[in-house]
Amino acid sequence: xxxLQDTVDKxxxxxxxxxxxxxxxxxxxxxxxxxxxxxxxxxFSSIIIFGTILVALLVFSTIISAQxxxxxxxxxxxxxxxxxxxxxxxxxxxxxxxxxPKSTGESYSVSPTSCDSTSYCQEGCCYDSKExxxxxxxxxxxxxxxxxxxxxxxxxxxxxxxxxxxxxGEQAAYVPLVRCKKLASLYGLQTDFRKDxxxxxxxxxxxxxxxxxxxxxxxxxxSTCKFTTRGECQGDKLxxxxxxxxxxxxKDYLCTAPExxxxxxxxxxTTCIAGKDGVxxxxxxxxxxxxxxxxxxxxxNRGSAEVIDYWTKVKKKEESCNSGNxxxxxxxxxxxxxxxxxxxxxxxxxxxxxxxxxxxxxLNCHDTAxxxxxxxxxxxxxxxxxxxxxxxxxxxxxxxxxxxxxxIVEPCEDFRNEVCTETTINNGFSQAGCTVNKWQDCLxxxxxxxxxxxxxxxxxxxxxxxxVQDFGKQVTDxxxxxxxxxxxxxxxxxxxxxxxxxxxxxxxxxWGDSAATTQCDLVSSNCIVTYEKSLIGGKKxxxxxxxxxxxxxxxxxxxxTKIGDCGPKSNYLGVFSKGGYEVTVKKGASGPELQLGKFxxxxxxxxxxxxxxxxxxxxxxxxxxxxxxxGGSGNQTVFGGSxxxxxxxxxxxxxxxxxxxxxxxxxxxxxxxxKTN
Amino acid sequence: xxIFRNKRGQITIFIIVALVIVALIVVFFALSKTxxxxxxxxxxxxxxxxxxxxxxCVEDNKNIDNSVKLISSQGGSLNPSNYILYDSVKxxxxxxxxxxxxxCVMQKPLILNNAESEIRKASIEEISKCMETVKKNIEAxxxxxxxxxxxxxxxxxxxxxxxSVKYPVTIQKNENQQKYDIFxxxxxxxxxxxxxxxxxILNYEARYGEADILTYMTYYPTIRVNREKMDDGSTVYFxxxxxxxxxxxxxxxxxxxxxxxxx
Numbered sequence: 001x002x003x004l005q006d007t008v009d010k011x012x013x014x015x016x017x018x019x020x021x022x023x024x025x026x027x028x029x030x031x032x033x034x035x036x037x038x039x040x041x042x043x044f045s046s047i048i049i050f051g052t053i054l055v056a057l058l059v060f061s062t063i064i065s066a067q068x069x070x071x072x073x074x075x076x077x078x079x080x081x082x083x084x085x086x087x088x089x090x091x092x093x094x095x096x097x098x099x100x101p102k103s104t105g106e107s108y109s110v111s112p113t114s115c116d117s118t119s120y121c122q123e124g125c126c127y128d129s130k131e132x133x134x135x136x137x138x139x140x141x142x143x144x145x146x147x148x149x150x151x152x153x154x155x156x157x158x159x160x161x162x163x164x165x166x167x168x169g170e171q172a173a174y175v176p177l178v179r180c181k182k183l184a185s186l187y188g189l190q191t192d193f194r195k196d197x198x199x200x201x202x203x204x205x206x207x208x209x210x211x212x213x214x215x216x217x218x219x220x221x222x223s224t225c226k227f228t229t230r231g232e233c234q235g236d237k238l239x240x241x242x243x244x245x246x247x248x249x250x251k252d253y254l255c256t257a258p259e260x261x262x263x264x265x266x267x268x269x270t271t272c273i274a275g276k277d278g279v280x281x282x283x284x285x286x287x288x289x290x291x292x293x294x295x296x297x298x299x300x301n302r303g304s305a306e307v308i309d310y311w312t313k314v315k316k317k318e319e320s321c322n323s324g325n326x327x328x329x330x331x332x333x334x335x336x337x338x339x340x341x342x343x344x345x346x347x348x349x350x351x352x353x354x355x356x357x358x359x360x361x362x363l364n365c366h367d368t369a370x371x372x373x374x375x376x377x378x379x380x381x382x383x384x385x386x387x388x389x390x391x392x393x394x395x396x397x398x399x400x401x402x403x404x405x406x407x408i409v410e411p412c413e414d415f416r417n418e419v420c421t422e423t424t425i426n427n428g429f430s431q432a433g434c435t436v437n438k439w440q441d442c443l444x445x446x447x448x449x450x451x452x453x454x455x456x457x458x459x460x461x462x463x464x465x466x467x468v469q470d471f472g473k474q475v476t477d478x479x480x481x482x483x484x485x486x487x488x489x490x491x492x493x494x495x496x497x498x499x500x501x502x503x504x505x506x507x508x509x510x511w512g513d514s515a516a517t518t519q520c521d522l523v524s525s526n527c528i529v530t531y532e533k534s535l536i537g538g539k540k541x542x543x544x545x546x547x548x549x550x551x552x553x554x555x556x557x558x559x560x561t562k563i564g565d566c567g568p569k570s571n572y573l574g575v576f577s578k579g580g581y582e583v584t585v586k587k588g589a590s591g592p593e594l595q596l597g598k599f600x601x602x603x604x605x606x607x608x609x610x611x612x613x614x615x616x617x618x619x620x621x622x623x624x625x626x627x628x629x630x631g632g633s634g635n636q637t638v639f640g641g642s643x644x645x646x647x648x649x650x651x652x653x654x655x656x657x658x659x660x661x662x663x664x665x666x667x668x669x670x671x672x673x674x675k676t677n
Numbered sequence: 678x679x680i681f682r683n684k685r686g687q688i689t690i691f692i693i694v695a696l697v698i699v700a701l702i703v704v705f706f707a708l709s710k711t712x713x714x715x716x717x718x719x720x721x722x723x724x725x726x727x728x729x730x731x732x733x734c735v736e737d738n739k740n741i742d743n744s745v746k747l748i749s750s751q752g753g754s755l756n757p758s759n760y761i762l763y764d765s766v767k768x769x770x771x772x773x774x775x776x777x778x779x780x781c782v783m784q785k786p787l788i789l790n791n792a793e794s795e796i797r798k799a800s801i802e803e804i805s806k807c808m809e810t811v812k813k814n815i816e817a818x819x820x821x822x823x824x825x826x827x828x829x830x831x832x833x834x835x836x837x838x839x840x841s842v843k844y845p846v847t848i849q850k851n852e853n854q855q856k857y858d859i860f861x862x863x864x865x866x867x868x869x870x871x872x873x874x875x876x877x878i879l880n881y882e883a884r885y886g887e888a889d890i891l892t893y894m895t896y897y898p899t900i901r902v903n904r905e906k907m908d909d910g911s912t913v914y915f916x917x918x919x920x921x922x923x924x925x926x927x928x929x930x931x932x933x934x935x936x937x938x939x940x
């Protein structure tokens with residue numbers, strides 16, 4: 001045994017000299033790691049006979065308190081119809097309620113109950129009769145204040161909010177009737193509301209199936225034309241119609257069709273059309289024709305039957321140039337495809353098309369933050385420290401989105417209350433989302449199976465590490481009074497040997513709130529080690545000797561780092577703080593500073609692994625090596641390599657970037673030993 | 678052709694042709710849409726001068742534009758009361774709950790109405806100032822201008838914000854009198870679309886919490902939707918129009934989760 005064991009041995013020698021029997025309490029105290037200061041240390045102190053701290057009580061009381069809403073006021077909560085900050089229907093202390101008079105003269109209501117139980121804060125639907133918009137979960141007073149019509153259905157299940165298909169030319173919207181009327185009036189179209197259409201998809205399909213064609217009519221003594229739908233080819237929908245009887249609709253014909261004999265002539269100009277992907281030719285009447293194709297310029301190919309046909313009948317996307325391709329920045333073809341990553345947009349000088357000013361713009365994202373290219377609509381995860389399971393202090397998960405050629409960053413909720421999850425569909429189309437990190441009840445799980453039930457929680461099980469002498473068995477066999485703490489308390493039968501911790505440790509708000517420090521105490525543990533003094537001098541460990549094992553300290557520190565911003569950790573910038581915990585061996589004695597090293601995956605057989613599975617696999621970096629180190633060998637000190645190898649089979653691939661520690665020395669204890677020596 | 682042997686006859690013919698041409702021109706300008714549009718340009722008068730001066734003044738007024746920007750960045754309110762401070766901007770909660778794990782309660786259900794009313798409040802003074810400036814200009818030309826009481830109505834519609842100004846104005850010069858009553862100023866703006874997307878997001882937040890911004894951007898490609906989750910569980914949404922760069926911001930606090938084991 002190295003490190004801790006050596007220290008304890010030396011301590012034992014010292015105690016032997018003193019010639020008395022001692023009970024030493026080894027307690028591991030986990031502290032907050034704000035990573036701003038070295039606030040977390042490892043100490044050993046000893047106490048005589050009684051050294052146990054009621055950690056268990058602390059653990060359970062804190063866990064129980066975690067299950068209740070944090071901002072629930074300790075005093076009686078009132079339902080304020082309006083708070084002083086102007087919010088409607090909030091449960092708050094009475095002094096935060098607004099009791100000023102409303103516009104009607106009566107005061108805003110306040111009652112010592114939850115808003116769910118009051119009539120004045122009953123949530124309903126607020127209906128805007130002007131716009132035809134329905135807003136859910138609205139209190140009556142908030143709705144009345146804005147001249148809305150309130151009804152008592154929080155989900156707006158009312159006749160005026162009943163959705164239907166609103167056909168607007170070649171487009172459609174799945175909205176209530178009044179909204180449809182409003183939209184139709186805004187776009188100068190006739191209201192076409194189909195309440196028999198029961199879903200949005202059918203509604204879109206219906207709009208796409210509309211007849212379109214050339215609407216020919218007389219205006220200012222000329223035969224002109226508008227390319228529109230059959231429904232819009234009516235006198236009141238057309239500008240300056242001379243003779244109503246002259247209006248004719250020619251399905252699938254373009255206004256430039258020679259046989260229609262209108263004033264509309266083919267042009268070289270192009271345009272973008274709202275709701276459509278492609279670049280379209282224009283005619284002299286301002287109508288859109290077919291998709292831009294440089295080979296179909298009328299002026300250049302007057303005699304060509306193909307070109308005449310192209311300017312006569314409507315061609316589908318599939319019949320147009322280079323179909324099925326995004327045609328990004330193509331100079332000759334405007335058959336853009338949104339799903340393939342292109343849409344009509346203004347051309348830059350560097351990539352202008354042969355004719356017109358519009359081109360199929362690239363909507364994909366290139367050379368993104370992680371160096372990769374993504375398609376339009378793809379989303380992916382991004383981590384502060386580059387690793388999915390990074391839980392460094394202050395680190396956060398991000399969802400990146402590629403939308404219209406832009407890389408948009410959406411941070412997941414802070415304190416790692418949300419984590420980013422990514423998957424791929426359809427040939428590698430990446431989709432990511434911020435999901436709730438369900439870590440809250442990890443510490444209360446006693447069974448490995450319950451702990452790793454991903455339907456219920458996002459936790460990982462750290463088994464009790466096995467030392468060369470089967471550490472776990474020792475614990476369960478020899479556990480006796482004076483042992484407390486989550487990891488130590490592994491009585492066989494009551495729970496599996498190990499501890500359940502969050503898969504991705506949540507962050508703690510360690511500033512301006514001392515509660516965060518208490519939270520790190522959740523995994524603090526105690527163990528009383530009893531020594532028997534022999535008559536002829538010296539002492540022998542007789543009870544809970546396993547607690548002296550270095551493996552125990554490493555285990556506890558690993559658990560500590562896994563429950564939050566506790567223990568030795570790096571921050572999101574990668575700056576490592578070796579504090580975050582303390583181990584006391586002697587009551588009142590301040591333990592020496594430990595030298596910390598970083599976990600070296602190369603020392604394990606399973607790649608990334610938890611400390612639990614590789615309890616001894618820690619190395620020190622040259623800078624961290626303490627010259628007083630025990631068990632050190634040169635610049636690289638390896639502890640318990642054999643134990644690590646043995647435990648590799650238990651590897652928990654949490655992927656956590658484990659910042660381990662190496663116990664090089666306890667200055668104070670060592671100092672004592674030096675003195676005795 | 679006997680008729681053209683007579684010079685007087687020829688002149689008569691020319692006069693008739695000239696009259697017909699003039700008549701056609703008059704008919705063209707009186708009846709055709711193009712002609713109606715071109716008349717003011719050809720014959721500029723005081724009538725359009727006052728109107729155009731006033732409209733131009735309102736259109737170019739930076740204070741009105743800045744007020745609209747401020748209102749848009751504050752969730753549609755000029756002076757928000759229930760807000761979160763984001764980068765020194767008071768972003769109003771449009772849907773809010775002060776507790777954890779609960780859906781938000783709608784605070785400003787009719788955002789469009791509210792924004793219209795707030796823009797009206799913020800711009801009425803500037804519009805009035807514009808009329809005063811125009812009045813001075815017209816009076817400097819020797820006219821007597823009398824102004825009635827101004828009424829302003831603001832409508833946010835697709836692609837525009839319409840300022841409908843009911844302002845009775847009478848211009849007197851010698852015997853001539855000109856009267857104006859209603860002026861309509863349209864300022865290009867994509868605020869309508871952004872507000873409509875916001876209402877949809879708010880409904881989603883109130884029912885399920887956390888709307889998917891990618892879905893909205895896919896449905897409305899011209900609108901960019903960003904959001905930032907704050908450490909108190911609030912979410913600030915940023916909607917921006919990709920072409921005009923206009924921004925609409927609002928805050929929501931719905932289904933908030935506490936930080937740490939006990940917050």
